[in-house]
Amino acid sequence: MHQEVYGSARRRFLRLSLRAALATALPLGSLATAARADDWEQATNVANDILAMLDTDDFERVWDMHASNYLKSKLDRDSFVASLAIGRASLGKRMSSSVLGVELAKQDAASGYEGVAYTVRMDSLYGQGRYLEQIVLVKEADGQPRLAGLWGRPTAKQ
Numbered sequence: 001m002h003q004e005v006y007g008s009a010r011r012r013f014l015r016l017s018l019r020a021a022l023a024t025a026l027p028l029g030s031l032a033t034a035a036r037a038d039d040w041e042q043a044t045n046v047a048n049d050i051l052a053m054l055d056t057d058d059f060e061r062v063w064d065m066h067a068s069n070y071l072k073s074k075l076d077r078d079s080f081v082a083s084l085a086i087g088r089a090s091l092g093k094r095m096s097s098s099v100l101g102v103e104l105a106k107q108d109a110a111s112g113y114e115g116v117a118y119t120v121r122m123d124s125l126y127g128q129g130r131y132l133e134q135i136v137l138v139k140e141a142d143g144q145p146r147l148a149g150l151w152g153r154p155t156a157k158q
Contacts, residue, residue, distance in 0.1 A: 040102045043118040046145050047135040048097070051122070055094050059084040068138045068146035092127020100132075118145055123155070130155045 046066065053062045059081040067080065100121040107114050116139035124131050133152040137145035 036104075039104060039118065043102050043120050043137055043145050044099050046137055046147075047099075047120040047122065050135060050147060050150070051094065051097060051124070051133070054084065054088055057085070057088070059088075062147065066147045068140060068148045070138055070148045071146075090128060091131070095125045095127070097122045097124040097133075115139060117148065124152070128154075 050062055050066050053059070053065075060077070062084070063077050063080050067077075071080075100123055102121075103119045105117045105119070107117070118137045118139070120135045120137065122133045122135070124133050131152045132155050134150070135147065136149035138148045139145050
């Protein structure tokens, strides 16, 4: 049986994040492609950096260093921090993560975001079990990928 990971305080954040993540993961037509090697590496590094900050409950730093202008236009800092604190508390310690893939899209159909977006899918093992985590990053004007959405769900026990 899968256990609900996120509390009610996270619903709004997760709904926005999930919409962005799903739209990026399932884009229209041929807009999605496998990311190039250098893009893959950059997106993976940012995703790993975000997860490392989440591991130490440094949610404010995630917001300050990695939140995109897009995310900031949808959610305020206090809501972001509270949502992560509540949602991550039930996971336990992260023991491992591996990248399942990185996809590139030129738009996010659900939110209307236009621009380069990367979806980094990770298989992570926490004290509470194995989770599929999806980190959506958008490339901003300065060329840096920044967080636009983050969600996770339990995967089947193996």
